[in-house]
Amino acid sequence: MSNNLRYLPAIGRLLISIIFLVSGLAKITNAAMVKGYIVSAGLPLPDLAYLIAIIIEVGGGVLLLAGFKSRMAAGILALFCIVTAFAFHADLTDQMQSTNFLKNIAIAGGLLQIIAFGSGSLSLDGRPTSDRSPAA
Numbered sequence: 001m002s003n004n005l006r007y008l009p010a011i012g013r014l015l016i017s018i019i020f021l022v023s024g025l026a027k028i029t030n031a032a033m034v035k036g037y038i039v040s041a042g043l044p045l046p047d048l049a050y051l052i053a054i055i056i057e058v059g060g061g062v063l064l065l066a067g068f069k070s071r072m073a074a075g076i077l078a079l080f081c082i083v084t085a086f087a088f089h090a091d092l093t094d095q096m097q098s099t100n101f102l103k104n105i106a107i108a109g110g111l112l113q114i115i116a117f118g119s120g121s122l123s124l125d126g127r128p129t130s131d132r133s134p135a136a
Contacts, residue, residue, distance in 0.1 A: 009120025010067065016110055017065040020077060024057030041088050056080045064114070067123020074114035081108040 027034045031050065038046040056076060063073035085104035091097040119125045 006121050009114075009117075010122040012110070013064050013067060013070070013114070013119060013123070016107065016114075017061040019107065020057040020061035020064070024054050024061060027054050027057070037088075043087060053080075064119075067119035067125050070119035070123060070125050071115050074111040078108040078111035078115070081105070081111070 027050065034053075035046045035050050038049050043049055057080075060073045060077045060080070063069050064077065081104040085101045085108075089097045089101035089104065092101060
């Protein structure tokens with residue numbers, strides 16, 4: 001990859017990870033509201049769903065930002081985006097819900113690019129590995 005283009009995967013990971021980090025941290029500070037929203041969507045076990053969402057969004061966002069286990073993190077986040085699109089934004093007759101549905105699907109598409117092409121050279125996944133054996 002040319003010298004200038006090598007920054008693009010890191011910038012892309014930053015831009016995608018921001019939405020998950022901000023959303024996950026907002027969930028931590030608004031637990032009752034988020035759990036109420038989960039209940040209103042008809043999903044079971046709102047406390048567990050809330051905890052899973054925070055772990056996926058904050059944990060996945062951090063992994064994606066650092067470029068560590070990026071393909072795995074991107075896969076989990078893409079699945080999360082698709083599931084939440086259908087669970088929370090499936091009323092496509094409502095323009096706001098339709099927009100949020102398409103946003104989630106588009107983010108999943110960007111995450112599939114990370115799965116396909118990796119996290120780039122400016123990442124923990126892309127760091128050079130040592131061919132040397134540990135000293136005895």
